[in-house]
Amino acid sequence: MRIGLLTGGGDCPGLNAVIRAVVLRGTREWGHEFIGYQDGWKGPLENLTTELDVDRVRGILTEGGTILGSSRTNPEAVDGGIEAVIENVRGAGIDGLVAIGGDDTLGVARVLTDRGLGVIGVPKTIDNDLNATDYTFGFDTAVNIVMDSLDRLRTTGASHHRALVVEVMGRHAGWIALHGGMAGGADLILVPEEKFNLEEVCERVEAAFSAGVAPLIVASEGAMPLEGSEWTAAEGTDAFGHIRLGGIAKWLADQIEEKTGHETRSVVLGHLQRGGTPTAFDRVLATRLGYRAIEAATAGDWGNMTTLRGTSIELAPLADAVDESKIVPLERLREADNGYPG
Secondary structure, three states: OEEEEEEOOOOOOOHHHHHHHHHHHHHHHHOOEEEEEOOOOHHHHHOOEEEEOHHHHOOOOOOOOOOOOOOOOOHHHOOOHHHHHHHHHHHOOOOEEEEEEOHHHHHHHHHHHHOOOOEEEEEEOOOOOEOOOOOOEOHHHHHHHHHHHHHHHHHHHHHHOOEEEEEEOOOOOOHHHHHHHHHOOOOEEEOOOOOEOHHHHHHHHHHHHHOOOOOEEEEEOOOOEOOOOOOEEEEEEOOOOOEEEOOHHHHHHHHHHHHHOOOEEEEEOHHHHOOOOOOHHHHHHHHHHHHHHHHHHHHOOOOEEEEEEOOEEEEEEHHHHHOOEOOOOHHHHHHHOOOOOO
16 A cells, blocks of 8 residues: 655654654555655645655654644645645555644544545644543643643742742643643642633632742633633634634733732743653554554554554544544542642
């Protein structure tokens, strides 16, 4: 078989591990030939290809990012885009695609599958908000980066008797904030799933200082106050219609300082959460998902994505991943709320 690979959406640790697993197993076990499409869906849309063989993927297991490049190109937003992708892929003699990405990338994969082009999806998002899989690779690495940052920030906050508000990724789901905040011992975790009361936040800050603790607050970029909406970093939307969020930490820090009188600073971790080498967990998960993806492609199980369920790697329809996001249950938020400073 001749198979195309692409990585779409935001980069995250573990993408190269998936590419490596697909190519190594597909080549050595079944003799498949692979073509890499560059920069997400822009690759098959504009016929941007690169050589992809065993020599090319050696040594990339530990590398962050993606050797294929990525973008948020949406063929559905381009006049005749879906038709162009299908024509270009079939014209290259490719039997099917392995698309590695989040809900936007897999949403396009689903459309292509419905139009008769075979695609196997591999779920990728550091937000961990894709349905049908327990965890996505890249999430564990991002959580560890948040945890390490909180460990460092707590000591400087305590030294200067400051409150600190740390903004992490999480547009509509607060998994990174929840896990990173719990691992880093945050005094308060704010997520998109539940609007926060500013007065209650300030009360928690006051209580922490009264107990001799410099409070550490973790907020998802999509967290919202009861009287307000999402904070946007810039006007406009991306190719998939998403607004660009950012700024909640700065707003909240200013409000806390104004209302409590305690010096408060904000920190935005941003792209630090995406970069660098993947953790052992993400390397193993990404490799296993890649192995299962090429098995599915070989068997012609198009229209599915690989998933982690418990400790098993299984297949699920692409529709299960993209129809609805996986959000943080409120009972998980209650677990994270220790109710006292420190």
